[in-house]
Amino acid sequence: MLTLDKARTDSQVEIVKVNGEKATKRRLLELGILPGTEIRVNKVAPLGDPIELTVKNSQITIRKKDAANVVIVQK
Amino acid sequence: MKIVLAGNPNSGKTTLFNILTGTNQHVGNWPGVTVEKKEGKLKGHKDVTVIDLPGIYSLSPYSLEEVISRNYLLEEKPDVIINIIDGTNLERNLYLTTQLSETGVPMILAINMMDQVEKNEDKIKTEALGKYFNSEVVEIVALKNKGIDNLVSKALEVSKRDFTYKPTEWFSQDIEEVLSNISSLIKGHVDENLLRWYSIKLFENDEETVKQIILPLGVNEKVRKVVNQFIDNNGDDDNESLITKKRYEHINRICNKTYLRNKIRKEKMSNKIDRIITNKWLALPIFAVIIFLVYYISITTVGGLLTDLVNDGLFGEGGIPDIVGGWLSFAPDWLSGIIVDGIIGGVGAVLGFLPQMFVLFILLGILEESGYMARIAFILDRIFRKFGLSGKSFIPMLISTGCAIPGVMASRTIEDERDRKMTIMTTTFMPCGAKLPIIALIAGALFNNSGIIATSAYFIAIAVVIISGIILKKFKAFAGEPAPFIMELPDYHLPRVKSLGFHVWNKLKSFIVKAGTIILISSIVIWFFSSFSWSFQMVDNVEESILSSIGRGISWIFTPLGWADWKATVATITGLVAKENVVGTFGVLYGFAEVAEDGGEIWSVLANDFTALTAYSFLVFNLICAPCFAAIGAIRREMGSAKWTWIAIGFQTAMAYVLALIIYQIGRIFIDGFAFGSIIGLLALAGLVYLLFRKNPYKD
Numbered sequence: 166m167l168t169l170d171k172a173r174t175d176s177q178v179e180i181v182k183v184n185g186e187k188a189t190k191r192r193l194l195e196l197g198i199l200p201g202t203e204i205r206v207n208k209v210a211p212l213g214d215p216i217e218l219t220v221k222n223s224q225i226t227i228r229k230k231d232a233a234n235v236v237i238v239q240k
Numbered sequence: 241m242k243i244v245l246a247g248n249p250n251s252g253k254t255t256l257f258n259i260l261t262g263t264n265q266h267v268g269n270w271p272g273v274t275v276e277k278k279e280g281k282l283k284g285h286k287d288v289t290v291i292d293l294p295g296i297y298s299l300s301p302y303s304l305e306e307v308i309s310r311n312y313l314l315e316e317k318p319d320v321i322i323n324i325i326d327g328t329n330l331e332r333n334l335y336l337t338t339q340l341s342e343t344g345v346p347m348i349l350a351i352n353m354m355d356q357v358e359k360n361e362d363k364i365k366t367e368a369l370g371k372y373f374n375s376e377v378v379e380i381v382a383l384k385n386k387g388i389d390n391l392v393s394k395a396l397e398v399s400k401r402d403f404t405y406k407p408t409e410w411f412s413q414d415i416e417e418v419l420s421n422i423s424s425l426i427k428g429h430v431d432e433n434l435l436r437w438y439s440i441k442l443f444e445n446d447e448e449t450v451k452q453i454i455l456p457l458g459v460n461e462k463v464r465k466v467v468n469q470f471i472d473n474n475g476d477d478d479n480e481s482l483i484t485k486k487r488y489e490h491i492n493r494i495c496n497k498t499y500l501r502n503k504i505r506k507e508k509m510s511n512k513i514d515r516i517i518t519n520k521w522l523a524l525p526i527f528a529v530i531i532f533l534v535y536y537i538s539i540t541t542v543g544g545l546l547t548d549l550v551n552d553g554l555f556g557e558g559g560i561p562d563i564v565g566g567w568l569s570f571a572p573d574w575l576s577g578i579i580v581d582g583i584i585g586g587v588g589a590v591l592g593f594l595p596q597m598f599v600l601f602i603l604l605g606i607l608e609e610s611g612y613m614a615r616i617a618f619i620l621d622r623i624f625r626k627f628g629l630s631g632k633s634f635i636p637m638l639i640s641t642g643c644a645i646p647g648v649m650a651s652r653t654i655e656d657e658r659d660r661k662m663t664i665m666t667t668t669f670m671p672c673g674a675k676l677p678i679i680a681l682i683a684g685a686l687f688n689n690s691g692i693i694a695t696s697a698y699f700i701a702i703a704v705v706i707i708s709g710i711i712l713k714k715f716k717a718f719a720g721e722p723a724p725f726i727m728e729l730p731d732y733h734l735p736r737v738k739s740l741g742f743h744v745w746n747k748l749k750s751f752i753v754k755a756g757t758i759i760l761i762s763s764i765v766i767w768f769f770s771s772f773s774w775s776f777q778m779v780d781n782v783e784e785s786i787l788s789s790i791g792r793g794i795s796w797i798f799t800p801l802g803w804a805d806w807k808a809t810v811a812t813i814t815g816l817v818a819k820e821n822v823v824g825t826f827g828v829l830y831g832f833a834e835v836a837e838d839g840g841e842i843w844s845v846l847a848n849d850f851t852a853l854t855a856y857s858f859l860v861f862n863l864i865c866a867p868c869f870a871a872i873g874a875i876r877r878e879m880g881s882a883k884w885t886w887i888a889i890g891f892q893t894a895m896a897y898v899l900a901l902i903i904y905q906i907g908r909i910f911i912d913g914f915a916f917g918s919i920i921g922l923l924a925l926a927g928l929v930y931l932l933f934r935k936n937p938y939k940d
Contacts, residue, residue, distance in 0.1 A: 187480070189724040194484045195298045196726065197332050205930035211523040212622040215725060217514075221332050224510070224729040226618050228625075231724045236907075 168207035169237050170216070172206045177240040179203050185234035197221040198235060241288045241394055242316070245311065246340055247324035248333050249295030250730040252352040255382040256324055257292045258742050260392070267746055270308050276652065282392070282844065291318065291501045296331070299790045301448035303315070303655065310448070312922060313343045314434065314486050319349040319399035321392065323375075324382075327357040327364060330499050334491045336832070341373045342440065344405040344433030346398050349377045350391050355384065361502040369498040374406055383736060407436040410484070410490045414567055419443060425462050429455055443467055444480040455916035484732050510731040510777035513614070523619050526734050531638065534607070536601035538642060546595030548780055560584060572773075573778050583760065583768035596673055597751060598744070600642040604635070604650075605743040609735035614727065625722060627709030630654060633663040640670040645751055647672075648874040656723035661714055664878050665888045666705045668867040675863055680838035681823050685846040686855040693856075711931045712891075717940030758870045764819040770814075770828075783826055787813070800920055802854035802904040810860070818868050853911065882893040898924050900933060 174179050180200050181194050197220045198204060205219040215228045245260075247253045257265070260279025278292035293312065294305035299691040313321070323340050325333040326619035328888035340347055348372060351357075357364060370377035376394050380387035409416045426435040430438050430453065442463055455463070471479065516522055546716050552559075561584050568576035571688075578897040588791060613635060621631030640647030647667050671679065683693035696802045712718045769787040773779045782788055798804045804935075807829040814821040820837075827835030832840045839846070850858065853930045867873060876885040905921025 167824055183481070188300075189726075191298075191300055191302060191484065192361065192478060193793045194481055195335060196301070196728075197335075197488070198487055199485055204669070208428065208518065208520075210618050210622065211520050214622045214625075215618060217518070217618070217729065219511075222329050222334060224514075226725075226727050226729055228621070231726060 167237055167239060168176040169206070169218075169235035170225075172216075172237060174206055174208050174216075174240060177203055177205055178206055178237040179240055180182075181238060183235050185231070189231055193227075193231075193234060195234065196225055203240065211226035241289060241317040241396075241399060243290045243399070244293060244313065244318040244321045244322055244345075245324060246293045246313075246336065247327070248297055248326060248336060251295070251324050251326040251329075251333060252382040252486045253292065253295060253324050254735075255739060256352070256380070256388075257290065257384060258739065259382060259388055267750075270301070270879075273308065274306055274652065274878055275304055275308055282626075285396070288396070293302060296334055296336065299343075301446050301931070307448055307657075310343070313340070313345055314437070317543060318345055320395050321345050322350050322395055324352055327351045327353045328360065328362075330364065331488075331495055334494065335567075336603045337373060338487050338490065340435065341375070342407070342437045344437065346403040346433070347373065347375045348391070348398050349373065349375050350380050350387075351377060352380050352382050354387075355381045358429070360506070363500040365500070370495065372408070372494050372498075374408065395834065405433045411486045414470075415443070415482070416468060421466050422463055425459055426455060426465070426536070429459060440451050440483065443470075443679075444483055446480075449618065458910060508728075508731065512734050514729075517612070517615055518618060523615075523713060527616065527619055530612070532665040534600070534638070535641065538596055538603055540548040542599050542815065546599070548593070557749065561588070576762060577771055577778070578767065582764040583770075596648065596750070597643055598748060600639065601646065601732075601744045601747050602740065604639060605740045605747075606735045607819070609733075609740055609743065611730045611732040614729050617727065618729065621725060625725075627662055627706045628659075628713035628718065628722075629666075629709055630656065630659045630722065630725060632895070633659065633667075636663050637670050640667045640672055642673055643751075644668045644670070644672050644752075644871040645874045646747055648871060648878050649747070649750065651878055657721070658718045659719070661879065661884065661888075662718055664875055665891055666708045668871055668892060669704045669708070669864055669874075670702045671701055672819065672861055672867075672871075675824045675870065676793045677775070677820045677837050678859060678862055679813075679841070681826070681843075681846070682855050682859045684695055684840060685836050685843035686850060686852045693859070695858070698838070700860065700899075701863065704899070707932060708927075709894065714934060714936045714938070715930070716938065717934065754873060758873045759818060759868070762869045766814055766821075770810075788829075799915060800905065801857050801900045802908075803858045805849055807849070808858055812858075812865075814827050814870055815862055816866070818870075819862070822862060840842055853907045854906060857907075860903055861900040862894045863896075865893045878927050894916045898928060902928070 169178065180198055180202055182200055183190055183198060185193070196217075204221075207217040207219055207224070209216050210226075215226045216232060218225045218227065243260075245253055245257055257278060257280070260282055262283050263282065265278060268279070275294060280290050280292075281290035282290050293309045296303075296306050296309055299306050299310040299313075301310075321339050321343075327335065335347065337347075351364060351365075353367060364379075366377040370782055376398060377390045378387055378394055380391055382388070409419075411419065418744065419436070419439045422442055423435045426438060427435065428444070437739065438449065438453065442453075444773065445467065467479070475487075517526060526906040552694030554658050561580050564584060565576060565580045568579060576651060578873070587675055604613075607616075616634055617631035619631070620634050624631050624633050633651070636647045636650040636655070638647075639650050644667060647670070648664055651660050651663045651667065654663055660939075671801070674699075679697050679783045680692050681687055683691075687693050766787070769790070770782055770785045771778055773784050774786055774789065779785055787810055788806060791806040791813065795804045795806045795809040796807060807826065810829060811825040822841040823835060823837065826842055827839060830845050832841050834840045846855075867875075872885065872889060875888050876882065879885050901920055902925050905917045906925065908915065909918050909921075
């Protein structure tokens with residue numbers, strides 16, 4: 166099961182499922198990280214964490230720990 | 241009449257608010273919390289108030305900003321909502337719109353950044369869009385002041401109209417059935433306009449609603465039953481996530497019909513810039529250069545220049561104190577004393593800082609407006625997280641190297657309460673501008689003016705911040721998993737002079753008003769205590785004053801630190817008014833009415849009363865202990881409670897005491913050999929090490 170924190174940088178991924186504790190899960194979904202949608206993984210911060218994503222035309226940064234809640238398939 | 245502004249962060253809401261209210265705005269706090277509330281009068285319409293809600297993505301029950309916003313909309317019943325939408329980010333912005341439309345408050349959509357939309361060659365069918373939300377739509381470009389007049393007149397028009405809330409049913413049929421059931425169950429127990437809002441919330445098992453809504457027991461049970469039945473039949477998803485997804489499905493349908501995207505998507509300018517700014521190799525060096533420049537320009541060159549002008553020109557020789565002193569030469573001593581030394585001296589302390597703060601605020605405002613601040617949090621988050629803080633803690637610490645008051649205020653951007661409290665508590669360890677004279681004094685008197693002393697002060701400060709983070713994280717109040725860090729990186733744009741102006745003005749105003757009053761009052765109080773004896777007679781010799789007897793009375797406390805001298809104690813106490821007072825007080829106590837900023841006149845006498853070791857211990861104590869009263873006031877405001885303020889300054893002072901003690905006692909071992917005090921020193925060191933390295937009882 167591939168999760169968002171392990172995605173390749175500079176690639177497209179498709180969201181399969183969003184897990185996690187209520188508030189985190191909701192926040193992720195609300196920002197547009199929804200099962201069935203495609204998002205872009207842009208890069209990792211210079212020190213290794215957090216990661217930067219492009220979700221629906223905006224840049225979102227998220228810690229790898231929280232990204233591990235999102236199950237994806239690499240495109 | 242009340243107009244409410246609601247929208248995503250970075251949608252241009254603040255710009256719009258500033259245009260609508262001009263300088264007629266008031267910044268305060270939402271009742272009982274440390275979330276900023278902005279309110280103002282609509283320009284040209286004295287009877288219309290504009291309230292700026294915090295930037296939010298949703299009206300979920302999970303964050304303070306969202307709960308404040310929804311409570312305001314449901315309870316205060318404003319006359320109209322202006323929902324500001326970023327036209328380049330339509331889908332995500334509409335997510336909030338779907339929820340706002342359920343609050344029963346008339347709404348008007350203001351689609352901002354239309355110039356960018358045009359540039360991208362996208363098209364939005366605004367009229368059709370509005371129909372989906374039963375709202376009028378106005379296109380605006382807030383930055384260029386376009387469409388605002390239209391927006392205002394439409395908003396006023398909408399608010400005056402008779403409005404009946406017509407809920408649109410857009411969820412899937414099975415959900416709409418359940419919602420309809422719930423609606424009929426709760427009918428009569430809630431506001432008619434809010435039936436849809438509450439049925440959706442009850443369906444989602446919204447915790448805030450469950451807390452607030454009062455339903456008769458029987459009704460409650462039936463609602464629970466209906467909801468649970470749906471969950472049983474549905475299986476996979478929880479209702480909350482289901483609703484969220486359905487909202488986006490609906491938005492998708494809307495956008496397919498109304499948002500015509502240019503097929504060719506050019507790379508955003510912001511992304512191009514970020515390829516350099518957050519580049520793996522370039523990010524940190526670029527960051528270091530920018531921070532250095534900010535600091536250098538504000539504290540040293542420009543800021544320093546202006547401060548010197550104020551301190552030496554206005555308040556120095558032949559300046560205001562002397563002039564006013566001349567006017568009052570016929571007045572009784574106590575009166576001229578209170579005015580010249582107390583009031584003017586106090587005011588001078590505040591004004592002396594203003595130029596540096598002004599420049600610092602401008603530079604930091606530029607960093608924030610441009611969008612770079614968010615990148616700093618992104619770059620530094622990993623390091624700060626190791627010490628229990630977050631990337632957002634960096635800015636308050638940076639600002640505190642100028643002055644802790646705006647530094648503490650800057651911690652507002654940190655959403656997680658534990659992170660914020662910890663940042664507030666540790667940010668004052670950074671040597672602020674007022675502490676520099678103390679460093680200069682000690683370095684000059686006891687260390688041959690070596691530059692190493694100043695450098696060591698910064699290193700010790702950083703070390704203490706890190707140590708504090710690690711130690712505090714192991715206490716219940718700060719323990720636990722860090723809050724999720726999910727942050728949007730706003731697009732870069734050139735800072736706008738007007739916004740910058742507002743930004744800086746608001747910060748400066750709080751500093752002057754709040755810090756100013758505290759510094760003024762405490763200056764007068766200290767002046768009084770140092771000029772009068774216990775019999776309330778004015779004294780010429782400060783050794784006979786109340787202050788000095790207090791100093792003598794408690795100086796024994798500092799014996800383990802090596803400097804139980806009454807003069808040092810008194811100087812430390814006056815440091816609570818303003819840290820640079822330490823130097824001035826030493827001057828007075830050693831018989832010099834006035835001394836240079838670094839106290840050059842008293843270096844030799846000081847060298848008689850201190851050794852290098854005791855002087856360093858004194859320095860560390862004064863740098864790390866509780867900050868000046870004005871900063872304590874800022875802490876009080878940002879902590880929101882007296883209890884936490886005491887915890888903060890207690891922690892800081894205890895840390896200062898322990899460190900100074902360790903430095904002195906262990907240092908003494910190398911000079912004088914082992915003594916009784918050495919045991920205390922070693923014990924203190926052991927205690928510190930234990931707190932640092934013990935297992936975190938709250939980590940699994």
